[in-house]
Amino acid sequence: MAHAAAAALALLVFFCAQARDAAVHVVDAAATLSQGQSLGATDKLVSAGGTFELAFFTPTGGDPSRRYLGVMYAQSTEQTVPWVANRDVPVSAGSAYSATVTAAGELQVLEGDRVVWRTDNSATTTSPGTAGGEQAANVTLTVLDTGNLQLAAGDGGPVIWQSFDHPADTFLPGMSITLDRRGGGAVRRTLFTSWRSPADPGTGDFTLGQDPLGSAQLYIWQTTGGQNTTYWRSGQWANTNFVGVPWRSLYVYGFKLNGDPNNGSGVMSYVFNTYNSSEYRFMLHSNGTETCYMLLATGDWETVWSQPTIPCQAYNMCGANAQCAAAADGGQAVCTCLTGFEPRNVSEYSNGNWTQGCVRSSPLPCGGEPNVSGAGAGAGVGVGFADLPGVKLPNFAAWGSTVGDAAACEQSCLGNCSCGAYSYSTGTGCLTWGQDLLDIYRFPDGEGYDLQIKVPAYLLETGSKRRRWTTVVVAVVVAVAVLAGCGLLLWKCRRRIKEKLGIVVGSEETKATQPSLLPLREARQDFSGPKQTDQEEAEGGKKFELPIFSLETVAAATGDFSADNKLGEGGFGHVYKGRLPGAEEVAVKRLSRGSVQGMEEFKNEVILIAKLQHRNLVKLLGCCIQGEEKILVYEYMPNKSLDGFLFDPARRGLLDWKTRFHIIEGIARGLLYLHRDSRLRVVHRDLKASNILLDHDMIPKISDFGMARIFGGDQNQVNTNRVVGTLGYMSPEYAMEGLFSVRSDVYSFGILILEIVSGQKNSSFHHMEGSLNIVGYAWQLWNADRGERLIDPAILPACSVREALRCVHMALLCVQDHACDRPDIPYVVMALGSDSSVLPMPKPPTFTLQCTSSSDRDGIFPDKVDESYSACDLTVTMLHGR
Numbered sequence: 001m002a003h004a005a006a007a008a009l010a011l012l013v014f015f016c017a018q019a020r021d022a023a024v025h026v027v028d029a030a031a032t033l034s035q036g037q038s039l040g041a042t043d044k045l046v047s048a049g050g051t052f053e054l055a056f057f058t059p060t061g062g063d064p065s066r067r068y069l070g071v072m073y074a075q076s077t078e079q080t081v082p083w084v085a086n087r088d089v090p091v092s093a094g095s096a097y098s099a100t101v102t103a104a105g106e107l108q109v110l111e112g113d114r115v116v117w118r119t120d121n122s123a124t125t126t127s128p129g130t131a132g133g134e135q136a137a138n139v140t141l142t143v144l145d146t147g148n149l150q151l152a153a154g155d156g157g158p159v160i161w162q163s164f165d166h167p168a169d170t171f172l173p174g175m176s177i178t179l180d181r182r183g184g185g186a187v188r189r190t191l192f193t194s195w196r197s198p199a200d201p202g203t204g205d206f207t208l209g210q211d212p213l214g215s216a217q218l219y220i221w222q223t224t225g226g227q228n229t230t231y232w233r234s235g236q237w238a239n240t241n242f243v244g245v246p247w248r249s250l251y252v253y254g255f256k257l258n259g260d261p262n263n264g265s266g267v268m269s270y271v272f273n274t275y276n277s278s279e280y281r282f283m284l285h286s287n288g289t290e291t292c293y294m295l296l297a298t299g300d301w302e303t304v305w306s307q308p309t310i311p312c313q314a315y316n317m318c319g320a321n322a323q324c325a326a327a328a329d330g331g332q333a334v335c336t337c338l339t340g341f342e343p344r345n346v347s348e349y350s351n352g353n354w355t356q357g358c359v360r361s362s363p364l365p366c367g368g369e370p371n372v373s374g375a376g377a378g379a380g381v382g383v384g385f386a387d388l389p390g391v392k393l394p395n396f397a398a399w400g401s402t403v404g405d406a407a408a409c410e411q412s413c414l415g416n417c418s419c420g421a422y423s424y425s426t427g428t429g430c431l432t433w434g435q436d437l438l439d440i441y442r443f444p445d446g447e448g449y450d451l452q453i454k455v456p457a458y459l460l461e462t463g464s465k466r467r468r469w470t471t472v473v474v475a476v477v478v479a480v481a482v483l484a485g486c487g488l489l490l491w492k493c494r495r496r497i498k499e500k501l502g503i504v505v506g507s508e509e510t511k512a513t514q515p516s517l518l519p520l521r522e523a524r525q526d527f528s529g530p531k532q533t534d535q536e537e538a539e540g541g542k543k544f545e546l547p548i549f550s551l552e553t554v555a556a557a558t559g560d561f562s563a564d565n566k567l568g569e570g571g572f573g574h575v576y577k578g579r580l581p582g583a584e585e586v587a588v589k590r591l592s593r594g595s596v597q598g599m600e601e602f603k604n605e606v607i608l609i610a611k612l613q614h615r616n617l618v619k620l621l622g623c624c625i626q627g628e629e630k631i632l633v634y635e636y637m638p639n640k641s642l643d644g645f646l647f648d649p650a651r652r653g654l655l656d657w658k659t660r661f662h663i664i665e666g667i668a669r670g671l672l673y674l675h676r677d678s679r680l681r682v683v684h685r686d687l688k689a690s691n692i693l694l695d696h697d698m699i700p701k702i703s704d705f706g707m708a709r710i711f712g713g714d715q716n717q718v719n720t721n722r723v724v725g726t727l728g729y730m731s732p733e734y735a736m737e738g739l740f741s742v743r744s745d746v747y748s749f750g751i752l753i754l755e756i757v758s759g760q761k762n763s764s765f766h767h768m769e770g771s772l773n774i775v776g777y778a779w780q781l782w783n784a785d786r787g788e789r790l791i792d793p794a795i796l797p798a799c800s801v802r803e804a805l806r807c808v809h810m811a812l813l814c815v816q817d818h819a820c821d822r823p824d825i826p827y828v829v830m831a832l833g834s835d836s837s838v839l840p841m842p843k844p845p846t847f848t849l850q851c852t853s854s855s856d857r858d859g860i861f862p863d864k865v866d867e868s869y870s871a872c873d874l875t876v877t878m879l880h881g882r
């Protein structure tokens with residue numbers, strides 16, 4: 001130890017002494033290496049922000065005599081190497097080894113004078129203008145904060161070579177996984193190759209890349225002893241997630257597919273652009289497992305998801321036409337033939353080897369086959385579809401992007417004798433399969449997609465008759481309930497207007513409701529195995545520590561809650577700007593006293609909400625609980641809230657259409673995270689322009705998420721008349737019934753889109769054009785084909801009218817009167833993200849107009865209608881089931 005320190009000191013002295021000479025070695029911690037300089041055994045290049053470094057290393061647990069040049073995370077506690085240069089040709093620790101940028105502009109790893117590894121610039125030039133091979137002047141090597149290692153000509157000149165084009169086993173934000181089919185038969189792909197073992201970065205057995213056939217799936221192949229087999233596939237990309245990983249919308253983290261699977265001569269790329277590029281990585285382990293990790297502030301890595309972790313997730317465990325389900329104990333594969341199929345040869349399966357799969361128990365009546373049910377003629381007669389819900393859809397699907405809905409999809413399969421199954425969902429559109437259905441995994445908890453398997457009709461007959469009866473009964477019951485509900489709704493609406501402070505008792509929606517946020521932790525076994533669940537448990541308990549500030553600290557930070565520092569006030573209390581001792585700017589929310597909620601409950605819920613972390617949600621930094629005081633400390637947003645821009649004539653021009661569209665997209669991602677991907681499943685309930693904060697880069701952050709629940713107290717308690725929701729943003733069923741669900745957030749989001757497009761406050765709309773609110777106004781214009789008149793004149797000249805109109809169309813779908821008519825957020829983000837899919841026609845907004853406007857006019861609500869109001873007691877019901 002002492003020896004090493006002395007050596008380091010000696011080196012430092014040496015470097016200092018050499019510094020004035022023409023540099024041979026670089027001084028520790030520079031960000032770039034210039035031509036002629038070299039990186040020695042103990043040197044490192046560090047990226048500007050200090051997130052990544054380039055240095056020689058020996059893998060943890062590896063042979064210390066072997067040294068590799070690699071890019072490493074600087075802030076992780078364990079050695080984490082997303083990229084290795086000389087992975088198959090280590091240099092010997094005993095030799096004089098170094099890395100250098102040559103006169104020709106190449107990066108070389110040298111052992112003595114011998115070149116063991118080099119960048120082949122001629123083959124990999126990514127930018128035109130710099131031909132490889134010849135003398136290149138002023139080439140520098142830079143480690144970027146994304147982890148990308150770049151050789152560039154001159155300062156900010158064209159990039160000659162970059163490590164992101166030559167990945168090792170790690171997919172980092174900013175990279176892309178590309179399939180380029182422009183060259184006809186010769187496809188070009190990004191491929192990731194695992195290490196040989198955790199201690200050996202040499203080229204291993206597993207390779208990950210896109211399906212060369214263009215099915216928009218990721219595959220992992222295994223090459224052992226010259227045999228190349230498929231080890232895993234992700235499932236089709238369903239716009240926000242992979243079909244095989246349904247519970248994680250990678251989209252909310254900025255994961256996206258660019259390109260069209262149906263274009264056989266185009267480029268398809270998965271890209272991943274997170275806000276903080278050093279936070280996530282996808283790694284292909286040497287055992288073939290692909291894992292997504294998140295870097296915690298502690299420097300530890302948390303597993304976000306990992307596959308395959310159980311046998312059923314490995315490719316085609318059960319052979320064709322069988323489904324794989326995990327046994328409840330231990331997760332072993334349990335194979336069963338699909339409806340209409342039977343084992344090929346029963347004696348073959350006794351040893352648990354299902355590779356032969358299953359065959360149809362009787363042939364399908366189609367194309368000359370005997371018509372089993374005897375009736376009618378033509379394809380599709382005598383057949384029906386057996387529903388297989390909650391699965392990872394089979395491989396080798398044909399994409400039918402032109403087929404618009406489930407019924408048309410069914411027809412397209414029915415009318416095609418070689419179609420063996422279909423599936424329709426908003427994410428995937430219409431998919432059809434041929435006769436063999438491969439690699440079907442049955443998810444344990446009803447996640448996943450519905451597969452419709454074509455079978456002879458007689459197999460379904462008894463079942464469908466019963467189903468038809470059930471349908472009739474359900475329909476009648478629903479119709480009666482809806483009629484009763486409407487009556488009740490109208491009655492209550494009128495009663496509210498009369499009584500002014502009418503107390504509306506919330507009732508539960510059909511799905512599971514939960515009065516508290518507390519037990520909402522997802523029970524997802526295979527989220528990343530039972531181990532992960534334990535870990536999450538531990539986090540909830542002690543591992544996750546939310547900083548607790550003392551009242552003195554908070555008071556000092558805000559100048560004793562001085563009025564000068566006040567940023568605003570809401571129904572919950574006042575918000576102040578503050579500066580913590582570390583000079584960090586924060587927003588401090590001091591809650592009104594007298595909340596009935598217990599201290600433990602408050603703390604628990606705050607911790608749970610602090611765990612909601614997403615780039616489009618404002619971050620909770622800590623809290624303060626002392627006596628009566630309950631204070632929340634948030635990150636400070638320099639650009640304040642969206643309404644400050646949108647509704648200020650002097651500033652609205654600052655938000656051009658591109659920025660506005662990004663804001664809409666960002667809010668959608670934040671909502672998707674709240675509704676689907678966070679561990680809590682939160683319904684926000686108070687989405688509005690003033691709750692959307694903007695950071696330095698105008699990235700929107702939803703604030704106040706889930707807070708209402710915390711201050712609302714328990715459902716059974718008396719003191720429930722707290723602020724939840726804002727007039728003008730509230731869906732009819734929420735405003736009137738206290739009924740809320742994710743679809744009431746969708747409603748508010750629709751209003752928000754209209755406000756962002758028009759730059760007009762919803763509540764100021766009754767002055768305009770004789771129309772009562774923004775919804776009615778937008779509908780009138782849109783219906784009369786004059787939608788572009790809604791667009792804010794301040795941005796119109798440089799606005800993509802088509803994109804804006806699509807947003808208006810989507811908004812009108814979101815603000816439909818009936819919750820069930822509104823799309824869900826995954827659909828919204830999907831449809832906003834692609835301009836090809838056809839949106840359905842929205843229904844006219846009748847009810848909204850009547851109810852909110854009449855109550856406005858009657859003066860029931862305060863003058864400033866956009867302010868949160870507490871006149872109406874809306875019961876807090878947390879809906880999180882699906």
Ligand SMILES: *[C@@H]1O[C@H](CO)[C@@H](O)[C@H](O)[C@H]1NC(C)=O
Pocket residue numbers: 137138154
């Ligand atoms: C190389 O860099 C040096 C110093 O920055 C500059 O003087 C010189 O003009 C550059 N040469 C070329 C060819 O860009």
Ligand SMILES: *[C@@H]1O[C@H](CO)[C@@H](O)[C@H](O)[C@H]1NC(C)=O
Pocket residue numbers: 207212221223228229
């Ligand atoms: C294995 O086969 C697949 C499918 O043909 C191919 O795309 C992949 O590149 C092969 N992997 C290796 C390592 O050869």
Ligand SMILES: *[C@@H]1O[C@H](CO)[C@@H](O)[C@H](O)[C@H]1NC(C)=O
Pocket residue numbers: 182263264265266267
């Ligand atoms: C397919 O992709 C290529 C290359 O990007 C493009 O030139 C072509 O127009 C696309 N074809 C269609 C039908 O979209």
Ligand SMILES: *[C@@H]1O[C@H](CO)[C@@H](O)[C@H](O)[C@H]1NC(C)=O
Pocket residue numbers: 285286287288289308309
């Ligand atoms: C593969 O390796 C990773 C990392 O060491 C480990 O977490 C995972 O459980 C392993 N998977 C299998 C199937 O062995």
Ligand SMILES: *[C@@H]1O[C@H](CO)[C@@H](O)[C@H](O)[C@H]1NC(C)=O
Pocket residue numbers: 075276277278279295296297
């Ligand atoms: C990005 O994440 C890392 C690890 O959590 C953190 O140290 C760093 O400060 C973050 N950077 C930004 C800009 O948030």
Ligand SMILES: *[C@@H]1O[C@H](CO)[C@@H](O)[C@H](O)[C@H]1NC(C)=O
Pocket residue numbers: 345346347348
């Ligand atoms: C079924 O498998 C057994 C064992 O492999 C074999 O002996 C038998 O001939 C097979 N039967 C048929 C009908 O293929």
Ligand SMILES: *[C@@H]1O[C@H](CO)[C@@H](O)[C@H](O)[C@H]1NC(C)=O
Pocket residue numbers: 353354355356
């Ligand atoms: C399963 O059966 C197939 C063919 O019937 C054979 O090739 C394969 O080796 C068997 N696998 C195991 C694990 O027995």
Ligand SMILES: *[C@@H]1O[C@H](CO)[C@@H](O)[C@H](O)[C@H]1NC(C)=O
Pocket residue numbers: 369370371374376377378379
């Ligand atoms: C089955 O339907 C086809 C369709 O037209 C018809 O031509 C054929 O005669 C039918 N076969 C039997 C056995 O009924």
Ligand SMILES: *[C@@H]1O[C@H](CO)[C@@H](O)[C@H](O)[C@H]1NC(C)=O
Pocket residue numbers: 398416417418419420432433434
């Ligand atoms: C019929 O279905 C098969 C399998 O999905 C598909 O490959 C084929 O293109 C379809 N044929 C027509 C005419 O749609």
